[in-house]
Amino acid sequence: MAIERRWLKIREAAEYLGVHEKSLYRACRRREVPFSKAPGVGLRIDKRELDALLERREIAPGELTMTFRKGEKS
Numbered sequence: 001m002a003i004e005r006r007w008l009k010i011r012e013a014a015e016y017l018g019v020h021e022k023s024l025y026r027a028c029r030r031r032e033v034p035f036s037k038a039p040g041v042g043l044r045i046d047k048r049e050l051d052a053l054l055e056r057r058e059i060a061p062g063e064l065t066m067t068f069r070k071g072e073k074s
Helices: 010-017 021-029 047-057
Strands: 007-009 036-038 042-046
Touching (some): 007 047, 010 021, 010 042, 010 047, 021 042
Antiparallel strands (some): 007 042, 036 042
16 A cells, blocks of 8 residues: 655646646745745645645646635635
Protein backbone atom coordinates (compact mmCIF):
# COMPACT_ATOMS: atom_id res chain seq x y z
CA MET A 1 0.00 0.00 0.00
CA ALA A 2 1.45 3.35 -1.05
CA ILE A 3 1.49 6.18 1.45
CA GLU A 4 0.12 9.44 0.07
CA ARG A 5 2.17 12.47 1.05
CA ARG A 6 0.33 15.43 2.54
CA TRP A 7 2.91 18.13 1.75
CA LEU A 8 3.76 18.60 -1.93
CA LYS A 9 6.74 20.25 -3.53
CA ILE A 10 5.97 23.04 -6.02
CA ARG A 11 6.72 20.68 -8.92
CA GLU A 12 4.37 18.02 -7.55
CA ALA A 13 1.59 20.51 -6.79
CA ALA A 14 1.91 22.07 -10.26
CA GLU A 15 1.64 18.63 -11.84
CA TYR A 16 -1.37 17.83 -9.63
CA LEU A 17 -3.08 21.06 -10.73
CA GLY A 18 -2.02 20.75 -14.37
CA VAL A 19 -0.28 24.14 -14.42
CA HIS A 20 3.29 25.35 -14.95
CA GLU A 21 5.53 25.68 -11.89
CA LYS A 22 5.98 29.42 -12.51
CA SER A 23 2.21 29.90 -12.52
CA LEU A 24 2.01 28.21 -9.13
CA TYR A 25 4.88 30.31 -7.74
CA ARG A 26 3.01 33.43 -8.90
CA ALA A 27 -0.21 32.23 -7.25
CA CYS A 28 1.71 31.65 -3.99
CA ARG A 29 3.27 35.11 -4.21
CA ARG A 30 -0.20 36.63 -4.70
CA ARG A 31 -1.40 34.55 -1.69
CA GLU A 32 -3.97 32.74 -3.84
CA VAL A 33 -2.60 29.37 -2.80
CA PRO A 34 -1.69 28.63 0.84
CA PHE A 35 1.86 27.41 1.34
CA SER A 36 4.48 26.85 4.00
CA LYS A 37 8.11 27.85 3.69
CA ALA A 38 10.76 25.92 5.56
CA PRO A 39 14.39 27.12 5.71
CA GLY A 40 16.58 24.92 3.56
CA VAL A 41 13.58 22.99 2.25
CA GLY A 42 11.63 25.53 0.18
CA LEU A 43 7.93 25.96 -0.40
CA ARG A 44 5.52 23.18 0.40
CA ILE A 45 1.80 23.05 -0.31
CA ASP A 46 -0.61 21.10 1.86
CA LYS A 47 -2.55 18.78 -0.45
CA ARG A 48 -5.59 18.80 1.85
CA GLU A 49 -5.74 22.60 1.81
CA LEU A 50 -5.22 22.59 -1.94
CA ASP A 51 -8.12 20.16 -2.42
CA ALA A 52 -10.33 22.31 -0.17
CA LEU A 53 -9.34 25.42 -2.11
CA LEU A 54 -10.18 23.78 -5.40
CA GLU A 55 -13.56 22.66 -4.12
CA ARG A 56 -14.44 25.94 -2.40
CA ARG A 57 -13.46 28.19 -5.29
CA GLU A 58 -14.56 25.88 -8.06
CA ILE A 59 -11.26 25.93 -9.92
CA ALA A 60 -10.95 23.55 -12.82
CA PRO A 61 -7.68 21.63 -13.19
CA GLY A 62 -5.28 23.51 -15.42
CA GLU A 63 -6.26 27.01 -14.32
CA LEU A 64 -5.21 29.17 -11.40
CA THR A 65 -7.56 32.10 -11.86
CA MET A 66 -9.34 32.37 -8.56
CA THR A 67 -13.08 32.73 -9.02
CA PHE A 68 -15.05 33.35 -5.87
CA ARG A 69 -18.58 32.21 -5.26
CA LYS A 70 -21.18 34.89 -4.81
CA GLY A 71 -20.83 36.51 -1.39
CA GLU A 72 -17.33 35.11 -0.72
CA LYS A 73 -14.67 37.72 0.04
CA SER A 74 -11.10 37.59 -1.12
